[in-house]
Amino acid sequence: MIWRWIALLMMVFMVGSAPAPALAVTSHAIFESSTLNQVIKRNKLVVGMEVEFFPFEYVDEKGRPVGFDVDIAELVAKELGVEIEIKDIKFNGLIPALQAGKVDMIISGMTRTLTRAKTVTFTQPYFETGLCVLLSRKRAPEVKTVEELNREGRILAVKLGTTGDLITGKLFPNAQVNRYKDETACVREVVTGRADAFLYDQLSISKHHKENPETTHAILKPFTHEPFSMAIRKGDPDFLDWLNFFLETIKTDGRYRELYEKHFRDIL
Numbered sequence: 001m002i003w004r005w006i007a008l009l010m011m012v013f014m015v016g017s018a019p020a021p022a023l024a025v026t027s028h029a030i031f032e033s034s035t036l037n038q039v040i041k042r043n044k045l046v047v048g049m050e051v052e053f054f055p056f057e058y059v060d061e062k063g064r065p066v067g068f069d070v071d072i073a074e075l076v077a078k079e080l081g082v083e084i085e086i087k088d089i090k091f092n093g094l095i096p097a098l099q100a101g102k103v104d105m106i107i108s109g110m111t112r113t114l115t116r117a118k119t120v121t122f123t124q125p126y127f128e129t130g131l132c133v134l135l136s137r138k139r140a141p142e143v144k145t146v147e148e149l150n151r152e153g154r155i156l157a158v159k160l161g162t163t164g165d166l167i168t169g170k171l172f173p174n175a176q177v178n179r180y181k182d183e184t185a186c187v188r189e190v191v192t193g194r195a196d197a198f199l200y201d202q203l204s205i206s207k208h209h210k211e212n213p214e215t216t217h218a219i220l221k222p223f224t225h226e227p228f229s230m231a232i233r234k235g236d237p238d239f240l241d242w243l244n245f246f247l248e249t250i251k252t253d254g255r256y257r258e259l260y261e262k263h264f265r266d267i268l
Contacts (some may be wrong), residue, residue, distance in 0.1 A: 034238040048103035051088040053197040056109040058059030068263040092161030108229040122229040130222020132205040157195040164199035
């Protein structure tokens, strides 16, 4: 009899000490904590971008942010039925600002990469381009291909934190790479002959070459694939689904095409 009581006590102890089952996270709880819900509740969408990347984001004569990305951001806010605030942040500070909750999303000509995707979640691409090269007529008049830049003595100018910066170590290990915070500083290095080349997106390189035809030449055939995507914080499926649905909708109903022609018709 005593052994029966001991066995019964052991069963009670084992049941009592078993961990309580974890409560399932409901879809409602996920939505309540989502950026989508928070934006709607506060009636404001805060978008981070570096407002010096023509024609995606730059300032007009009145100092107001304008450009393709600005129009896309304003269209997002319109479809959400909320106001919009654009925060001008240096490119290499955009992801830290997003992680810190200072902005709700990033729309700033940011290329979707595996490295960046470790810390943020990207939407489907809303624009696709590639890296090209602005070349100095003084330092690199004979350069015809990108591969010729991977030599000792070559000096490459790149903007800090961009994909041009990120790929130089792999593609141009023999060249000297100088990093600058501003796009204009990179262009100036090439124009004045202090650098052989500036690596940047196709539209910008084309623009800078047209503005400096006597001191530069360019390779305008992209040598990388650059899909620009919106970035949001990790773990936010509701906001991600909504933004992807938004992009699909405006590409289908013609609004994307209208914005594309507005900003790129005279450039491409």
